[in-house]
Amino acid sequence: SEEGPAAPQGDVSIKVVDALSGVPVPGAEVDGWGRNGDDYIRFDGWTGDDGYLNTSVEAGFYEEIYAEASVGWGEVYNISVEESGSTEVTIFLERWNDTGSVPGTITLVDENGDPLPGQWVTISGEYLWETYRVTLKSDERGVVHFMLPPGLCTVYSSFSSFMGEYRLQWKTGSTQIMITPEGENRFTITMYPAFPLQPITGFVKDAGTGKVIKAAKLDARSVHNLEETRRNGYPGCEGEVENVVDLYRMVGYSVSDGFYRVWGVDEVRLRTTKTGYFPKEETINLGTRAGKVHDIYLERIPEYTSWIAGQLVDQDMNPIPGYITILDRDHTGYYAGSSVVEEDGLFNVSVYPGNFTIFFYNETLYGELDVQVPESGLGGIVLKLIPKSTISGTVRLWNSSLAVGINVTLVDTESGEVVAWVITGEDGTYEFEVERGDYRVVIEGTALFEGYESNLLELTGWNHITLDIILARLTHGAIMGKVLGDGGPYDGVGIEGAEVGLYNSSGMVESTVTNSTGAFLFTRVLFGDYHLSVDPPIGLKAVLNIRSGYLSNNSTQFSLDVERVSVDVHLPYVEVPHARYFNITGYGPTGDGVPLDEAIWISFSEAVNRSSAEGAITITPNVGNISFGWSSDGRKMYIYHDNFEPNTTYQVVVAGTILSMDGNPLWNYTGVTWGFTTGQTVSPWRLTKAYISIGGDKSVNVSATGKENITVYVVIEGVGSFEMEEVSPGHYYVSIPGDNFDWNRTYSYHFSDREGGDDKAPHLSGEFTTPVGPSGGGGKGGAGEKSNTALYVGLLLLLLIIGLAAYFMMSKGGEGEMEE
Known part of the structure; x- marks a missing residue:
């Protein structure tokens, strides 16, 4: 068809001048609008370096021509442009300073920090609810001068109509700056080269057949990738956001033989599309500036043999209308289908098998869902549009x-x-x-x-x-630190269990106990002056002339006036010559396959202070319902518990702070650590506790606690085996007559499941000693008992003789004589 007649044209020469200085203003934006008869006419443009906009516009009557730049704004009214004529107009700009504008500079530099003269940037922002935008050029020192309102604004590179065919050689990304009412307002922005352009050539081909594809569209976007990345603030969606500077962009097509050529610089994001094929996105690095030969293979879109169906509902499960769009997750940027959802909320969209993201939305709400669609289709999907x-x-x-x-x-x-x-x-x-x-x-x-x-x-x-x-301004802080040994076994090492008191001029504020590394922490402490007083744990505390150990100590006074203060306290060590120690002589269980109900036991060379020992045991992982038992001599400790977890490795730590009953410490203040691994079953035969008492007649009474309905023997070395009766569920007892034992003799015993059997509860085995006999003798009754009988007989005979003698003396007393 033939084109219509061209609109009548006229030439205009518009000069934009700073009203205060009379200097022409380059880069000013000019807009004009008016009418030519019944037709609306309009033009826009930018002044060049000389402050002029020289251009051809539609002839007619322009009601207003408006100009704006960084220094200010101005306008003229009722300007006529005659056909084929020339019209000259001067617009004077009033300074923005009248509304609070302030001066400032932006220095444009390259990656090496060298200034870039003659480069264009655009600054945009908002002031008094209106948006402003100015485009400015750097001077010979690479400096852009501006006069703009205070506030946040954005600096970026952009093409402008007044530049004509000019292509920017240096580009910058979008940079925000804050212009302040007071201050120097000096900024530096780095720009990146958009030259020289290098070719990328090759062929577009079918990925399945290898045949060339003609008329494929290639969108080549050249960028400079910044090292810094921006992130959003929602957990689960805080992935990196693209942070690049756009340098150049062009669109090309493959010709009849599939050949293509595009141009780019730096890093090229190449997107290739063709009807019937999946789009393909690739990144090509032109950093070597040597060009690139690169063939592109496109994958055909399969036939739509499957489907996605479901219903769109609100947060209360009521059906609602809306829209569905389906994105192929396996092929970047390809939308496989869409649908308008009616009032009943139902939808059914044809797709092919694959992985997709369903975007669902209406005029106010939005959501998305990832799905995998099989050949047989995917139905019954409920998509909730949830307001926020x-x-x-x-x-x-x-x-x-x-x-x-x-x-x-x-x-x-x-x-x-x-x-x-x-x-x-x-x-x-x-x-x-x-x-x-x-x-x-x-x-x-x-x-x-x-x-x-x-x-x-x-x-x-x-x-x-x-x-x-x-x-609110900070008025509280934290005091932290460590309690360390100064000499001795904990020299330079944190001391666990030390008591730390925090004091001010009024006395103690609060106290705490150091953890396993010797660290302590006080939080929410009011600002002020403080000092610390530290006592070592009782197991490490020195006792004058009796036991080596650590002394208490105080810190120097310090001030808390910031968020956190760190103070360490060193406890001096005192060595007492010839100090007495005791040791850990055994422990269990150990090894693998430990029954789940096995008790933990620890034996010592001396009777132990029970409270210090029970507080020094750590079992990892935790075991529930722990209780403690002790041997009668206080030298063996039993730890009972709920069953261990099966097939689990446990670690037992005995701290070096245990004291003996006499107050003696463990040798070198060192405890013990060991481990074991459980099996999957409990012990079929098990005793947990046992008690033995000895009567004055040497009788031995034995009681034990364990599993119900088991056979229990107490086996006494040199004496024999005695079966115990289950007097109540899990409680066993036997009384052994004293005739089986000698006086004042020590016997070893253990428990077994059969007569004369081996030791089935080694943690309960031990010794007992019978009392001393009546005359200190030994044996089961012999010499001692016989001597006692003879004594009794002798006494009776003596009393009989005395009685007979008295009788005879009384019977002869009347004769006045007495016989011997």
Whole structure:
């Protein structure tokens, strides 16, 4: 068809001048609009380096021509442009300074820091609810001068109509700067070369057949990839965000033989598309600037033999209308299908087997779901469109200044999990978008301010909460440190169990105990002056002239006026000559396949202070319902428990702080650590406790506790085996007559499951000693008992003789004589 007649044209020469200085303004944006009869006419452009815009426009009556630049703005009215004529116009710009604009500079440099003269950048921002945009050129020193309103603005590279066919040789990404009312407002921005362009050539081919493909479209986007990456603030979605500088872009096509040629620089993101084929995205590095030969293979889209079906609902499961779009996850950038969802919420979209992301949305809400579609199709999908509420506000410090770079977190009050986090920007603002629920906004305290936690925030999914936060100046801090030995077995090493007291001028503020590394921590301590007083654990404490050990000590006074102060305290060691020690002589169980109900036991060379020992045992992993038992001499300790976990390796640690009954420490203050691995079963025969008592007649009474319904013998060396009766479930007893034992003799005993059997409970075996006999003699009764009988007979005879003598004396007393 023939083209219509061209609109009548006229030439204009528009000069833009700074009204205050009279200097022409380059890079000013010019817009004009008006009418030519019933037709609306308009033009726009930019002034060149000389401050002029010389161009051809449609002839007609222009009601207004407006100009704007970084220094200010201006306008003229009612300008006529005659057909084939020439019209000259001068526009004077009034300074933005009248509305609070301030001066500043941006220095443009390359990656080496060298200045770049003659380069164009655009600055855009908002002031008084209006958007402004100015394009400026750097001078011979690479400096861009501006006069702009205070606030946050963005600097970037852009093409402008006044540049004509000119292509920018240096480019920068989008950089935000904060222009302040007071201050130098000097900024430096790095630019990257968009030259020289290098060719990328090759053929586009079918990946299955290898045949060439003609008329394939190639979109070549050249970028400079920055090392720094930007991240968003939602856990689970905080992956890296692309951070690149766009350098050049072009579109090309493969010709009839499949050959193509495109141009680029630096790193080229190449996207190739052709109807009937999956799009393909590739990255080609031209850093060597040597060009690239690269063939492109496109994969055919398979036939649509499968389907995705389901229903779109709201958060209360009511069907709603909306839209469905399906993205192929295995082929970047390809949307396999879409559907409009009607009022019943039902949808059915044809696809091919594969992995997809379903995007579902309506005019206000959005969601997505990853699915895998088999050849047989995928049905019954329920897609929920869930509304989201927002929480937003501004964070300020106690002096009302903006809190910039503050980590603000949103916590779900029900689960206690962090739902989202965000860093406040230059304007101190934050914003969260979340589903309905109960939340709190939390800011961790720092060396400058106290932590913050909001009240409960109830979100419905539709409401929006504005929460401005004032951070209080820090008035509390933490005191941390270690208690270390100065000499002795813990020289330079942290001491566990030391008592640390925190004092100020009024006395003790609080106290704590050091952990396994000797560390301690006091939190939420009011700013002020303090000192520490430390006592060693009783097992390591020196006893004057009796036991070597550590002495108490105090720190010097210090001030807490920041978030955290670290103070270490050293305890001096005192050596007592000829100090007495005791040892650990055995322990169990050990090895593999330990029964799940096996008791842990530890034996010592002396009777042990039970409270110090029971507090010095650590079992890892934890074992439930622990209780302790002791041998009668206090030298053997038993640890009873709920069953161990099967096939689990346990570690037992006995700390070196145990004391004997006489107050003696373990040798070199060193405990013991050992491990064992459990099996899968409990012991079929097991005793947990046993007690033996000796009567005055040498009788021996034995009681034991263990599993129910087992056969138990106590085996006494040199005497025999005695079966014990189960007097109640799991409780066994036997009384052995004294005739079986000698006086004042020591016997060894153990427990077994059969007469004369081996030791089945070695942790319960031991010794007992019978009492001393009546005259100190030994044996089962012989000499001692016979001597006692003779004594009794002698006494009776003596009493009989005395009685007879008295009788005879009384019977002859009347004769006045007495016989001998």
